[in-house]
Amino acid sequence: xxxxxxxxxxxxxxxxxxxxxxxxxxxxxxxxxxxxxxxxxxxxxxxxxxxxxxxxxxxxxxxxxxxxxxxxxxxxxxxxxxxxxxxxxxxxxxxxxxxxxxxxxxxxxxxxxxxxxxxxxxxxxxxxxxxxxxxxxxxxxxxxxxxxxxxxxxxxxxxxxxxxxxxxxxxxxxxxxxxxxxxxxxxxxxxxxxxxxxxxxxxxxxxxxxxxxxxxxxxxxxxxxxxxxxxxxxxxxxxxxxxxxxxxxxxxxxxxxxxxxxxxxxxxxxxxxxxxxxxxxxxxxxxxxxxxxxxxxxxxxxxxxxxxxxxxxxxxxxxxxxxxxxxxxxxxxxxxxxxxxxxxxxxxx
Amino acid sequence: xxxxxxxxxxxxxxxxxxxxxxxxxxxxxxxxxxxxxxxxxxxxxxxxxxxxxxxxxxxxxxxxxxxxxxxxxxxxxxxxxxxxxxxxxxxxxxxxxxxxxxxxxxxxxxxxxxxxxxxxxxxxxxxxxxxxxxxxxxxxxxxxxxxxxxxxxxxxxxxx
Numbered sequence: 089x090x091x092x093x094x095x096x097x098x099x100x101x102x103x104x105x106x107x108x109x110x111x112x113x114x115x116x117x118x119x120x121x122x123x124x125x126x127x128x129x130x131x132x133x134x135x136x137x138x139x140x141x142x143x144x145x146x147x148x149x150x151x152x153x154x155x156x157x158x159x160x161x162x163x164x165x166x167x168x169x170x171x172x173x174x175x176x177x178x179x180x181x182x183x184x185x186x187x188x189x190x191x192x193x194x195x196x197x198x199x200x201x202x203x204x205x206x207x208x209x210x211x212x213x214x215x216x217x218x219x220x221x222x223x224x225x226x227x228x229x230x231x232x233x234x235x236x237x238x239x240x241x242x243x244x245x246x247x248x249x250x251x252x253x254x255x256x257x258x259x260x261x262x263x264x265x266x267x268x269x270x271x272x273x274x275x276x277x278x279x280x281x282x283x284x285x286x287x288x289x290x291x292x293x294x295x296x297x298x299x300x301x302x303x304x305x306x307x308x309x310x311x312x313x314x315x316x317x318x319x320x321x322x323x324x325x326x327x328x329x330x331x332x333x334x335x336x337x338x339x340x341x342x343x344x345x346x347x348x349x350x351x352x353x354x355x356x357x358x359x360x361x362x363x364x365x366x367x368x369x370x371x372x373x374x375x376x377x378x379x380x381x382x383x384x385x386x387x388x389x390x391x392x393x394x395x396x397x398x399x400x401x402x403x404x405x406x407x408x409x410x411x412x413x414x415x416x417x418x419x420x421x422x423x424x425x426x427x428x429x430x431x432x433x434x435x436x437x
Numbered sequence: 438x439x440x441x442x443x444x445x446x447x448x449x450x451x452x453x454x455x456x457x458x459x460x461x462x463x464x465x466x467x468x469x470x471x472x473x474x475x476x477x478x479x480x481x482x483x484x485x486x487x488x489x490x491x492x493x494x495x496x497x498x499x500x501x502x503x504x505x506x507x508x509x510x511x512x513x514x515x516x517x518x519x520x521x522x523x524x525x526x527x528x529x530x531x532x533x534x535x536x537x538x539x540x541x542x543x544x545x546x547x548x549x550x551x552x553x554x555x556x557x558x559x560x561x562x563x564x565x566x567x568x569x570x571x572x573x574x575x576x577x578x579x580x581x582x583x584x585x586x587x588x589x590x591x592x593x594x595x596x597x
Contacts, residue, residue, distance in 0.1 A: 097539040098559040115473040
């Protein structure tokens with residue numbers, strides 16, 4: 089009987105089972121190194137999320153500044169955009185010849201505008217592209233002419249994000265290092281508190297430990313420093329977070345986040361350094377919506393990826409968590425999702 | 438239940454199961470290691486399920502079935518020297534030939550069919566539980582087992 093043959097074969101194969109002890113040790117060792125990697129990715133996500141809070145004002149930036157002939161104060165109330173909105177923020181590093189979208193963040197505004205949800209999308213996330221997959225940060229540079237035209241890169245990244253998430257991207261913006269410099273100067277400098285002194289390897293600048301107000305050039309210099317810091321790139325991410333927190337504080341103190349007129353002036357000043365896309369929305373409507381939601385403490389979330397299945401090519405979406413997360417995003421139920429998955433919420437403070 | 442308790446109780450059984458699936462102690466170790474790392478990292482989620490062991494077995498089976506898409510197949514290829522803790526077979530010539538034949542028939546089966554055979558004839562699980570582990574209908578389990586048996590029978594006739 090073939091069944092008996094099979095049982096006998098399995099019994100013989102069973103004899104070759106190796107001992108369990110070494111395997112147990114190998115598992116524990118592998119877990120430690122995976123945890124380390126997971127923490128690294130999380131930290132980068134935190135920095136990004138905090139940066140996004142500061143950039144929310146940016147989202148409202150029009151590609152075309154408001155016409156100077158327009159009446160300074162509109163007597164009619166602005167019709168506010170209804171329903172949930174999704175905004176895409178892309179930070180690109182343009183120092184190398186080709187630009188890559190190294191910070192990609194989806195800002196979700198729920199229909200009730202109660203708060204902002206900052207969904208960081210890991211730059212190494214694999215997204216579908218023609219006939220295969222590619223890393224999310226590569227979608228930006230794939231666009232023809234993205235080296236000079238930020239809008240072209242933004243469009244391909246926007247399409248990739250829309251395909252991945254299934255939500256409509258209603259508006260968005262791209263920020264470069266020069267953009268960060270302009271913004272910093274436009275708000276009158278940003279307070280940054282450093283736990284340890286930092287020495288620039290690019291310029292002669294030295295940043296002492298403690299709190300200081302940085303102008304645009306100094307801020308960008310600080311954001312670039314990675315070598316010589318105790319934890320290298322990790323400390324750079326932390327400094328980016330400190331900068332972003334200071335920028336947001338500055339914007340809040342000035343009331344810029346909630347005041348369309350102030351924001352408009354800021355936009356006029358910084359406008360050219362940033363590429364923005366307001367989609368079908370009017371600038372005032374977008375400002376009103378994001379400003380109201382930005383008044384509350386935002387919630388940072390990371391797109392659930394499979395940290396444990398690093399293939400060397402990039403991260404796959406987490407097969408168990410990602411579908412539920414995307415359903416919640418599409419149905420404007422991120423509040424419930426965040427409540428059900430407290431361990432997936434990024435601490436912003 | 439903690440991860441440690443689970444590993445103390447079930448790691449041996451899972452390793453034997455992986456040896457049956459892969460037919461190779463090294464690949465089995467890698468398969469179980471990859472699965473158990475994920476189990477440990479996500480232990481809270483695993484422990485919340487009704488039957489953690491079945492859940493883990495399902496993870497392991499999926500990992501085995503998808504092994505070309507995943508990362509652990511590469512790790513097998515890149516593995517260094519052979520594990521010295523596993524002695525070479527010392528059986529006499531004929532039984533070694535038999536073993537090799539049955540192993541090679543098994544290894545030529547589609548992975549899903551092989552997993553179904555292991556679950557029924559080694560683990561002695563009822564078809565309903567096999568279906569749950571493989572993530573398919575009971576009818577599909579039965580038909581794939583009978584297809585696998587038919588393949589093996591044909592091989593047996595050919596050789597004998």
